[in-house]
Amino acid sequence: MAYSTGSGRYCGRTNLPMGEFGLIEQFFRDACPKANALDHPLALGIGDDAAILAPVPPGHQVVMTTDTLVEGRHYWPDVDPQALGHKVLAVNLSDLAAMGADPWAFTLSVSVRTLRAAWLAAFMKGMSDLTSRFHIDLVGGDTVSLGADPSSPESFSVTALGLVPQGQALRRDGLMPGDCIWVSGDLGDGEHAVRTHTPARKLLWPEPRVSLGRALRGIAHAAIDVSDGLSCELAHLVIESRRRSGLHLQVQAVLPALSSCLGSLPQAAIAAGQFDIHQACQNAASSGDEYELVFAAPESASAAIAEISGHLSLALTPIGRVSEQSSHDPYSDSDPVVWCDHAGLPVSQDQRPRGGFDHFAAQI
Amino acid sequence: MAYSTGSGRYCGRTNLPMGEFGLIEQFFRDACPKANALDHPLALGIGDDAAILAPVPPGHQVVMTTDTLVEGRHYWPDVDPQALGHKVLAVNLSDLAAMGADPWAFTLSVSVRTLRAAWLAAFMKGMSDLTSRFHIDLVGGDTVSLGADPSSPESFSVTALGLVPQGQALRRDGLMPGDCIWVSGDLGDGEHAVRTHTPARKLLWPEPRVSLGRALRGIAHAAIDVSDGLSCELAHLVIESRRRSGLHLQVQAVLPALSSCLGSLPQAAIAAGQFDIHQACQNAASSGDEYELVFAAPESASAAIAEISGHLSLALTPIGRVSEQSSHDPYSDSDPVVWCDHAGLPVSQDQRPRGGFDHFAAQI
Numbered sequence: 001m002a003y004s005t006g007s008g009r010y011c012g013r014t015n016l017p018m019g020e021f022g023l024i025e026q027f028f029r030d031a032c033p034k035a036n037a038l039d040h041p042l043a044l045g046i047g048d049d050a051a052i053l054a055p056v057p058p059g060h061q062v063v064m065t066t067d068t069l070v071e072g073r074h075y076w077p078d079v080d081p082q083a084l085g086h087k088v089l090a091v092n093l094s095d096l097a098a099m100g101a102d103p104w105a106f107t108l109s110v111s112v113r114t115l116r117a118a119w120l121a122a123f124m125k126g127m128s129d130l131t132s133r134f135h136i137d138l139v140g141g142d143t144v145s146l147g148a149d150p151s152s153p154e155s156f157s158v159t160a161l162g163l164v165p166q167g168q169a170l171r172r173d174g175l176m177p178g179d180c181i182w183v184s185g186d187l188g189d190g191e192h193a194v195r196t197h198t199p200a201r202k203l204l205w206p207e208p209r210v211s212l213g214r215a216l217r218g219i220a221h222a223a224i225d226v227s228d229g230l231s232c233e234l235a236h237l238v239i240e241s242r243r244r245s246g247l248h249l250q251v252q253a254v255l256p257a258l259s260s261c262l263g264s265l266p267q268a269a270i271a272a273g274q275f276d277i278h279q280a281c282q283n284a285a286s287s288g289d290e291y292e293l294v295f296a297a298p299e300s301a302s303a304a305i306a307e308i309s310g311h312l313s314l315a316l317t318p319i320g321r322v323s324e325q326s327s328h329d330p331y332s333d334s335d336p337v338v339w340c341d342h343a344g345l346p347v348s349q350d351q352r353p354r355g356g357f358d359h360f361a362a363q364i
Numbered sequence: 365m366a367y368s369t370g371s372g373r374y375c376g377r378t379n380l381p382m383g384e385f386g387l388i389e390q391f392f393r394d395a396c397p398k399a400n401a402l403d404h405p406l407a408l409g410i411g412d413d414a415a416i417l418a419p420v421p422p423g424h425q426v427v428m429t430t431d432t433l434v435e436g437r438h439y440w441p442d443v444d445p446q447a448l449g450h451k452v453l454a455v456n457l458s459d460l461a462a463m464g465a466d467p468w469a470f471t472l473s474v475s476v477r478t479l480r481a482a483w484l485a486a487f488m489k490g491m492s493d494l495t496s497r498f499h500i501d502l503v504g505g506d507t508v509s510l511g512a513d514p515s516s517p518e519s520f521s522v523t524a525l526g527l528v529p530q531g532q533a534l535r536r537d538g539l540m541p542g543d544c545i546w547v548s549g550d551l552g553d554g555e556h557a558v559r560t561h562t563p564a565r566k567l568l569w570p571e572p573r574v575s576l577g578r579a580l581r582g583i584a585h586a587a588i589d590v591s592d593g594l595s596c597e598l599a600h601l602v603i604e605s606r607r608r609s610g611l612h613l614q615v616q617a618v619l620p621a622l623s624s625c626l627g628s629l630p631q632a633a634i635a636a637g638q639f640d641i642h643q644a645c646q647n648a649a650s651s652g653d654e655y656e657l658v659f660a661a662p663e664s665a666s667a668a669i670a671e672i673s674g675h676l677s678l679a680l681t682p683i684g685r686v687s688e689q690s691s692h693d694p695y696s697d698s699d700p701v702v703w704c705d706h707a708g709l710p711v712s713q714d715q716r717p718r719g720g721f722d723h724f725a726a727q728i
Contacts, residue, residue: 042425042530042531044533044535047536047537047604048463048535048536048537048604049429049458049459049460049462049463049536049587049588049589050427050428050429050459050460050462050463050465050524050526051427051428051429052425052426052427052463052528052533052535053425053426053427053428054425055420055424055425055530056419056420056425056426060419061406061416061417061418061419061420062416062417062420062426062525063414063415063416063417064414064415064417064469064471064503064504064525065413065414065415065471065504066471066473066504066505066506066523067506068473068475068506068508068521070475070508070510072511073508073509073510073511074508094413095413095414096413096414098413098414099412099413099414099416101414105428107428107429107430107523109430109432109473109521109523111432111434111519139428140428140429140430141430142430142431142432142521144432144434144437144438144519145437146434146437146517147436147437149515151513151515151516152515152516152517153510153516155475155508155519157432157473157506157521159430159471159473159523160414161426161428161525162414164416166406166419167406169408169416171408171412171416172411172412172413173411173412223413224413225413240411240412
């Protein structure tokens with residue numbers, strides 16, 4: 001890995017400020033407290049060609065995910081660096097949560113135009129606060145200088161590893177007929193913030209649902225996190241589960257059920273008369289950057305799920321159901337997701353959330 | 365991870381070409397043949413929030429490394445895409461090799477301005493040829509569109525995992541007094557290619573020394589790969605080993621010993637009378653992008669090392685020795701590396717390779 005040679009990389013070959021990059025290497029070495037992946041005599045963190053991780057606990061598997069945030073695409077140049085440091089790790093932790101995995105170790109690749117010590121310190125503060133809370137180790141990385149050209153967008157890439165008991169990872173493709181669909185927390189702030197350019201806490205400081213993912217092991221049949229919008233994620237769950245099971249599965253999602261899990265921004269907008277509750281539910285169903293979990297579990301698990309909700313002080317709302325389609329069925333079309341009203345009747349075309357099957361179909 | 369939602373990521377929120385990104389997702393899914401990390405019923409590759417890797421074999425540890433290549437910094441816009449796909453994985457495999465690890469799984473983060481199908485296919489061909497040879501699985505990734513602005517440099521980031529028997533990883537910090545220092549293959553082509561703008565095979569198609577790293581487990585005390593130049597890497601070995609052992613270690617490296625492992629480019633330049641053999645050795649000692657291994661082993665291992673060399677058909681050249689300094693010692697200065705002539709006398713200041721201790725000292 002390149003932290004180890006992050007400064008050496010520039011020995012005698014470029015005109016990069018070597019001393020400065022050496023300081024950065026030292027800075028990253030010490031930025032985050034050590035947690036589980038390095039807490040072992042056989043482990044080794046930043047400072048070699050690669051990190052050596054502590055032996056995987058018996059009966060566990062490694063899961064691996066990566067996400068990159070690019071300036072101008074995923075955040076604006078004037079972003080609070082502490083929020084950015086939080087978010088680039090949080091979105092990866094959210095992927096681990098959606099697998100039911102315990103956070104373990106991660107690498108960080110940083111591409112920046114110039115080294116601004118105070119900015120990077122704030123960035124690492126946002127990141128290290130999360131590493132402490134979720135017991136994940138920064139084990140290595142890479143730092144690239146892009147040069148001073150302001151049109152070169154900066155970027156931050158994290159690859160995170162998690163641990164999960166063998167065979168207990170929460171996959172996307174495990175939906176079963178009769179499953180109830182649940183969503184954690186609230187939805188809608190992400191969409192509202194983007195549409196109205198409001199600096200929303202949820203958009204800047206997403207909370208990865210790691211404890212929920214862990215608690216759902218052995219209970220949920222399938223799970224996914226909401227990065228692109230609930231409607232999109234439901235389609236992912238159905239399409240992957242159809243592939244695996246060969247069953248013609250479909251989710252009937254109840255649009256008005258979202259009214260009980262609206263975020264504070266759409267709630268305030270309704271109170272101010274800016275739009276009605278139906279519009280708010282429609283927006284919430286397509287709201288991205290939420291990082292809530294959507295999961296499927298059998299009816300019999302409802303009491304256990306209520307208990308998890310109480311234990312975590314986290315709202316868990318049932319918003320739909322999985323069925324297997326037959327030719328006799330009133331919804332026997334090929335849509336993976338049908339949005340319904342409270343009476344179970346499909347909502348009209350213009351009331352459907354964006355980001356549903358129509359968009360998704362174009363992509364695969 | 366974002367391949368899973370790589371297309372979904374853009375649902376209803378941006379004006380990116382969703383169908384195109386969906387094709388890319390499909391393209392990455394199928395670009396590389398499946399090898400060891402996914403060859404298990406409990407494993408799962410691209411297509412979920414995170415990849416689920418096969419259980420780690422008993423008695424093994426995971427090692428983790430990451431490297432990013434940025435256009436204009438690490439390669440030029442007119443690079444052969446197949447060579448680039450090879451190189452971005454090869455430099456990570458080289459880090460695994462330097463740990464003595466077996467390649468296992470990797471993720472790929474791609475940031476591109478536009479999606480050029482033929483270019484990406486060539487890129488993935490270069491990468492998938494390596495995955496087949498080294499039995500490593502592409503398990504996930506992320507694709508970011510940078511927009512069309514030609515001043516936004518593209519970049520490719522790989523995070524790779526390897527497996528190594530517990531406690532047998534080759535670290536940098538294991539030098540012991542009396543160890544012999546060896547280097548694999550040849551040196552000098554990297555420096556020559558950069559200086560003369562020659563498109564050298566070594567610079568474009570580095571060969572990761574995975575088999576050598578594996579063979580050196582239990583034999584070598586320490587190892588590192590040559591990404592920044594031999595002189596730099598030797599300093600890394602000494603400084604890390606001093607930290608760990610508390611001994612005042614030093615490497616005496618024999619500059620003329622490099623004459624027996626010069627690459628074909630400097631050999632041709634000598635034959636053409638462009639410079640003498642001393643200059644060639646000096647250049648070779650500071651030549652980066654070589655991806656050879658430098659390792660330290662006790663004198664007693666010399667026969668085993670000769671056998672490895674024969675078995676792998678790979679030159680392994682002894683180029684120096686580790687000593688512990690005392691006040692009586694003729695080299696008792698603080699330099700981690702002293703470059704000597706055949707008689708064991710330090711070469712003069714102007715004959716020292718660039719990228720030695722003087723540069724390194726400025727960085728830490």
